Amino acid sequence: MKVILLNDVKNYGKKGDVVEVNDGYARNFLFPKKLAVDANKHTLNKLEELKEQEKQEDLQKQKEAKQLAKDLEKKIVEFELSVGKEGKVFGSISTKQVVERLRSQYKIDIDKRKIKDSSPLSTLGLNKVKVDLYKGIIGEIVVRIKEKQ
Numbered sequence: 001m002k003v004i005l006l007n008d009v010k011n012y013g014k015k016g017d018v019v020e021v022n023d024g025y026a027r028n029f030l031f032p033k034k035l036a037v038d039a040n041k042h043t044l045n046k047l048e049e050l051k052e053q054e055k056q057e058d059l060q061k062q063k064e065a066k067q068l069a070k071d072l073e074k075k076i077v078e079f080e081l082s083v084g085k086e087g088k089v090f091g092s093i094s095t096k097q098v099v100e101r102l103r104s105q106y107k108i109d110i111d112k113r114k115i116k117d118s119s120p121l122s123t124l125g126l127n128k129v130k131v132d133l134y135k136g137i138i139g140e141i142v143v144r145i146k147e148k149q
Helices: 023-030 041-074 095-106
Strands: 002-005 018-020 036-038 076-083 125-134 137-147
Touching: 002 023, 002 041, 023 036, 041 125, 041 137, 076 095, 095 137
Parallel strands: 076 137
Antiparallel strands: 002 018, 002 036, 125 137
16 A cells, blocks of 8 residues: 655655555554545545645755855854963853854844854854854855954
8 A cells, every 4th residue: 555654654755655555554543543545546645745845944054044144154243352461361251152143233143052163262262163154155254353442
């Protein structure tokens, strides 16, 4: 019997796959647990429509991520840190602080877990922080750290 999986099913496939399973397995396990539906003309057409809709949403999200990456290139997030007599920097800037400053200054909301290099910034001058915006689209946040007067 051919069925369309509504959720991932171990050893059979992922959500949206059309797979061949035993009749008893489908009737006694997959259908009652709402893990699959029978693959007929109506459900196959619905599946195609769903896949097309997901594809359009994915293209839209890619477009938004590319635009956000361009916007981030133009923005500079600034911080001040105390510096000792010999030029030694006291303290550092965490990814959480960078994200909060980006949100407060430019109204750009990025999840701190999307930042690639999560080590704290502690060097004066310009620092570039890479952000994974969406499926292979990488943006850069420019962070300027100045000496506190």
